[in-house]
Amino acid sequence: MDPKRPVDGLRVLVIGAGSAGLLMGQVLKKAGIDVAVFEQDESPTARPQDWSFGVYWAQDRIQECLTPELNALIDTVQTDPSYRHHEASVLPIYNGVTGELLRALPAPHAIRLRRRPWLQLLRTGLDVRYGKRLASITTTDDGVSAAFEDGTTEHGTLLIGAEGAHSVTRAWLFRSSPADGALQRVPISAFAALTTLPAPTALALRAMPSTWFIAIDPRGVFTFAALHDCAPADPAQWTFMVLLTWPADEPDEQAALARDSDRLLDKMRAMAEPLAFPFDAMVRGIPRGTKSWYTDQMNYWLTKPWDGRGGRVTLAGDAAHALTFHRGQGLGNAITDAAELQTHLRAMKAHTREELTRAVAKYEREVWQRGRDVVAQNRENTLALHDWAQVTRKH
Incomplete structure (x- = not known):
């Protein structure tokens, strides 16, 4: 199959149809940019296991990423659709043995979302293609090509790797120094x-x-x-x-x-x-x-700057900042990634390749700093929560 090359305007290839990839798809679509999302799973229901996500601090930024019509549906994908978020909500932490409340962490307007209906909501209006496992990436004079294991190839102006902690895109970006892109472990x-x-x-x-x-x-x-x-x-x-x-x-x-x-x-x-x-x-x-x-053992990746080949390849979500989960910040940071990119896309006037390259560069500078900070904080928090002396000292 011949690569699909953009004739007019820009085209972005997003790898991964999880929260990060679909949120990126939504903000790119809102910006009027042609976008296609490629997912290695064979269908939206290929993974039998479901789970839920907490959004403890990035709720307002969801509003930035989605259309008013999609924002109006968020309550319907909560774990409890009757729940209405409020300013006084907290995340309680108990002494598991005595039942004593150790602290109530403020979590104003926190919500929890069920993965399957949340992703279904995010897929609305997007071109999502399944059974597309990324095999290789090639940068060209006019953009980037992605080859998939099914033998097909797609071409775009930009490729965003949002395929999770075990990102093929990240491995490609760091292929000259694999250790720099490799996951590390927490015991x-x-x-x-x-x-x-x-x-x-x-x-x-x-x-x-x-x-x-x-x-x-x-x-x-x-x-x-x-x-x-x-x-x-x-x-x-x-x-x-x-x-x-x-x-x-x-x-x-x-x-x-x-x-x-x-x-x-x-x-x-x-x-x-x-x-x-x-x-x-x-x-x-x-x-x-x-x-x-x-x-x-749990995995993490301490975010490092990557060479995006002149704004042709970048990362988002767990591919950009793989976190341990004890602080519940994975989805919040994926939302922030998409909202930050959208901020810079809005500054584009003519939708040229040069403008997109500048927008990606500004996005990356913010992600590199935030990603490194949040991954380090989450790793420290994960270790501290399993050390009773530290837990009680902070209490």
Whole structure:
């Protein structure tokens, strides 16, 4: 297939149809720029596991990225569509063993969004193509070409790699010094499940002052729970996202947990035994056979400036700043990326290649500084939350 070259104006190729890629698609479309989004998954439902995102500080910037029509639909993709964000909302942090409230972090107008309907909303009006796994990138005099594993090639003025922490685009940008683009690891293991729970536990969680919260205990175990879907009339059919993290196990134990889901769930239940209600019940109530996610150590990438080949290739989202998740800042930073790019796109007068190159350069300068700062802060926070002495000292 011949590359599709822009005849008039600009064309942007976005790699990755997650939040970062689709938000970039929306702001480019709003700017009147031809944009296509390429996703390696075969369909929007190819990944069976769902989850939810918290937006704790970037809510106003969502408004910048989306049209009024899409902004009006955001409440419908919340984990609880009846919830209305407000100035006094907080993220509670409890002592998991005693149940004592350690602190209530201000989170004015915080919301949580269900991944699948959120991405469906973001796909509205965009040209999204599935089954497109990026194979290689080539820069040309008039732009950039992306070759995909299915044998097709696309050409554009700019390519934005937004395909997540394991970004092929980032690896290409740093191919002359691979270590500079490689993920680093934090010795913290993680478990997550989207699960139903017995009705009494579900009702107790729904009755908490906030339907998302954190519990920390002296062993260095971090527990997080959030309501995911409360649409069914029967509380036993509601779903919750339950997440635990802890100092990484020895390699043999990591390997055993990775291959044996029953052993993994048994370990989570044992970890929950010392916890107060409802923290213990929400872990011990996870049914056997529930699909779960496990990683032996968490990844991050400390943002470094990249050579975008004269404004032809850049990064966004986790590809630009892969974070550990304990501060819940992944989606907020993806939103900020798109909003920052839009700020510079608005300054374009004639939509020339030169103007787009300048807009990308300004965008990158902001992302490089913010990305480095936020990744470092998140790594420090992840380690601190598993050190009881640090938790209590800050408390």
